[in-house]
Amino acid sequence: MGHRSALLLAVVLAVGCSHETRSLETFEPGPFAPDGGSPDGPRDPMLAFGQALFFDPELSGNRNISCGTCHVPFLTTAEGIPLSLGEGATELGQFRTRNDGAVIRRHALDLFHRVEMDVLFWDGRVERLPSGEVVGPVPTPPEVTRALELASIVPLLDRDEMLGQPGDVASDGRPNELAMISDEQPRVIWAAIVERLRQHPEYDTLFVRAFGLDPSQMSIGHVAIALSHFQEVLWGPRGETLDPLLEAETARGRALFEGDGGCTRCHSGDLFTDQRFHDIAVPQLGPELDLGRFEVTGVEPDRFAFRTPPLRNVGITPPYMHNGAFETLEDAVRHHIDPVRSLRSYTGAHLSPTLRATLRNDPATLDAIEANLDPATAPLRTLSEDEVRFIVTFLRSLSNPQEMTRHPEDALPVSVPSGLPVDRWNGTRHPFR
Template identity: 25%
Template structure:
């Protein structure tokens, strides 16, 4: 009888050990750069993608407890079906109905970018999350309270143990997990992508092809590569908005040449991310192109590309505008917008 009890106990211990080992398995994610994309800007050697790291980052992204009101998560202002923007909101709403001062940019292909936010206030994907989390008008979170909350949460305890070798629940690992989640938010399967890669479903109509040719001639110098941004900061001739007095990148650098310049946004999923510009002043793509054709203002530091010997803007006929918009809509990536891996539930 004692021998039977001994072996039963041994089997139970072995079973528990096996369960624990499976709990700690963390399978690497083999991230592949799409063949039509430029090289990654983010060096993942110090934060390799793993299934549990991604899972942890996703949980943090959608957890309203990071905000002071327990409601406004990262995903509150960055909604998947809208390419992780706050579609329809000129400025996003934060805790206590606080209103921000800029339009929420999309979260997509972040690992291919070198600077983030309209003014480039963050230059590393692992650092950018701290700005919205701590901003009083956005999440108004307290990092000490956030880490304490996670340390007292059994699911977070388990995920941190699985995701990181040291298993520590701290701000460094939190930001690394968020970076893993954002790295995976890669939009690369639009109809345009399939056209560029000669894949099934990549047929473009003649009007779309014409629009692509016009785009390459008149727009691609700023919206470069298949990421559709050159990661620079420019003054695109918007009249100064007196309501918000936004000095653009000057707020970061305090260099006069950076006053009123803003980051060139990616145009991917642009059909889904209205309103447009840093202050959300344009609600349609037609309005954006009308600005470039006839609404450019010769403000301080206007980008030289928009001033051709005193002629401001980019000459565009109505037919050209129609064709460019047709092309821009081929950048909508419905697979990305509906991918269950990125959904909150």
């Protein structure tokens, strides 16, 4: 899916990353090889297994998409586009067209620090309860103990993201046997994915090294653990982000964020999220109405409520909100200042015409979004333009270059056990632009 790379490059340039970034067009695989280990660390067999799984399209029904296709490994761990492109999709116009690929109705989340979180996805459909039990829309495999582990195998079951549709033919001409299994049988789909892995002796080897078990014992729970471990090593916390010698403007921004801005009412704690759900009147955009948390709980106050996003490294992950409605950090912050006015005046002028055409700004929808607005969204007093700028400066200071992988290209393996091609982001233009 090289069409995404032009945008990524734009993001890289916009961020002005201080460390060396190679042109994505001349991208070469990095020293992270499937035999495990990083250049500056000991060999880590779990990392090797997780890395292979994260980039292998073999895990997708049509063998055409991997986690790394949407969660671009270097720099952002997400996509620089408003809505995510699902399996087989190359254009925004392809909304859930059978056999043709689909556009996902949500913006791909970044994966920074997710191992520390108990509530995952925009609607929190995977959660680790205070009791320690991990619950989600599907049965939790016995090996799973963390929210990130379960969240890592849920995308495999999503027909638009990775699974495909009944009757699809995979990229290598074989039938998509995974997509023939009913959605009511997630465990059977998972088992069939493990079956696929077992066809490649290299996966048996990676599994044995990582878990010390007989290959016949490989299960989706092990896949979940390895995928989670990979994300933790690559994008987990590394070093202190907050500079104790904050520049004056950053320090003022932080004081506003915690004070009159009222931001910490929701963006609280170490990751700047309460891991709870709020309707903050983000415009509705995309192939279908997105009721957010309501779709999980069916409880009225959850209508149009989405999980407060964590803000670590937020400066490098545009666009923003559950559907990428806002292109810049400034716009995302400004929206909070007067959410209803922002909702009602939003035209999506910066969006591509196809995406803009999906904007739902009819009075009934606007009223419904406004009706559920969390009254605690707006700041405690009106903020000046300068003050908004200070807050944005503070948010940008939450980017930790050390967390953007040790070398930009590190995470991409040279090859994956299935032998299928690994997405290299080789430079065609993205259809959203």
